[in-house]
Amino acid sequence: MTDHLELEPEPSAAAVLFGEHLEQGRAFTEALARHGEELGLIGPLELPRLWTRHVLNSALMAPLLRPGRVADVGSGAGLPGLVLAIIRPDVSLTLIEPMERRVAWLERQVDELGLSNVEVLRARAEDTKLNGTFDQVTARAVSALRTLIPITAPLLRPGGELVLLKGAGVDGEIGSAEKAIRKYRVRDGEVLVLGEGVLAEVTRVYRATVG
Numbered sequence: 001m002t003d004h005l006e007l008e009p010e011p012s013a014a015a016v017l018f019g020e021h022l023e024q025g026r027a028f029t030e031a032l033a034r035h036g037e038e039l040g041l042i043g044p045l046e047l048p049r050l051w052t053r054h055v056l057n058s059a060l061m062a063p064l065l066r067p068g069r070v071a072d073v074g075s076g077a078g079l080p081g082l083v084l085a086i087i088r089p090d091v092s093l094t095l096i097e098p099m100e101r102r103v104a105w106l107e108r109q110v111d112e113l114g115l116s117n118v119e120v121l122r123a124r125a126e127d128t129k130l131n132g133t134f135d136q137v138t139a140r141a142v143s144a145l146r147t148l149i150p151i152t153a154p155l156l157r158p159g160g161e162l163v164l165l166k167g168a169g170v171d172g173e174i175g176s177a178e179k180a181i182r183k184y185r186v187r188d189g190e191v192l193v194l195g196e197g198v199l200a201e202v203t204r205v206y207r208a209t210v211g
Contacts, residue, residue: 005047007033013198014051017059017087024086024113029055031109032077039105041077052199057165058083058140060194060203064163065091068135071155073125074142076102080165082109084138085118092117094134098124125151132157140165145177145206153184158211162186166204174206185211 010026018025033050036042046054058080067090072081075095085093095118097103103122110118121128137152137160145164152162166173170191174181181189189208196202 005045007047008049008051011051011056011199013056014059016198017056017062019087021086021089025055025059025083028078028082028086028109028113031112035105036077039101041102041105052201054079055083056199057195057201057203059087060198061138061163061165061205062087064192064205064207066135066161067091069094069133070136070138071096071125071130071134071152073137073139073148073152073155074098075106075120076141078106078109080138080140082106082113082115082118085110085115086113089115089117092119094119094121094130096121096123096125096128098122125155128155130155134160136161136163138163138165145170145173146180149177149180149184149186153180153186153210156210160210162206162208162210164206166191166206168204170204170206181208 015022033047037044061080062084065088069092071094073096075081075097081093081095095106106120131154134155137155142148186208192205192207194203
């Protein structure tokens with residue numbers, strides 16, 4: 001861990017977004033602060049904004065999940081997958097991650113946090129043989145929509161939903177993804193802006209139905 005950077009103080013919004021699950025949220029954030037850089041899960045400059053930029057950014061998505069099966073593609077540090085699993089114990093999360101080091105981290109966190117609603121799968125999403133399985137699929141900081149839709153959309157059952165965390169350039173990504181949107185029968189796409197008045201920096205989610 002970088003010595004001269006300190007973990008961001010817990011924002012008041014953490015209690016709002018995690019609710020009764022705040023202690024688990026704290027435990028996860030503190031573990032990520034301790035081990036994230038050495039494991040290549042977060043960059044060396046992320047500690048001063050770990051809560052707001054990463055953990056609470058992910059937590060804002062929790063109300064968008066429906067009870068059922070949700071896949072988090074390229075789960076990495078567990079953002080948003082582990083955060084969502086903490087806040088939404090009524091949802092079954094499958095964390096799909098190809099890198100062995102990150103899979104070990106995810107499995108350790110599932111155990112330490114006592115999460116019974118999480119399965120960790122070491123695989124690339126396109127190699128899982130789980131097409132048509134999930135009610136919703138999420139991803140964060142994986143790739144642009146034109147390459148992300150072909151990876152995520154096949155995992156959904158007919159009528160399933162993409163719920164993808166995106167940056168400020170999401171509108172441009174949608175324009176560049178028109179071919180993939182047509183090919184994978186993505187419809188009713190919309191950009192949701194979350195966290196206004198809650199966090200200093202809003203979160204954008206691309207939400208759409210497939211099939």
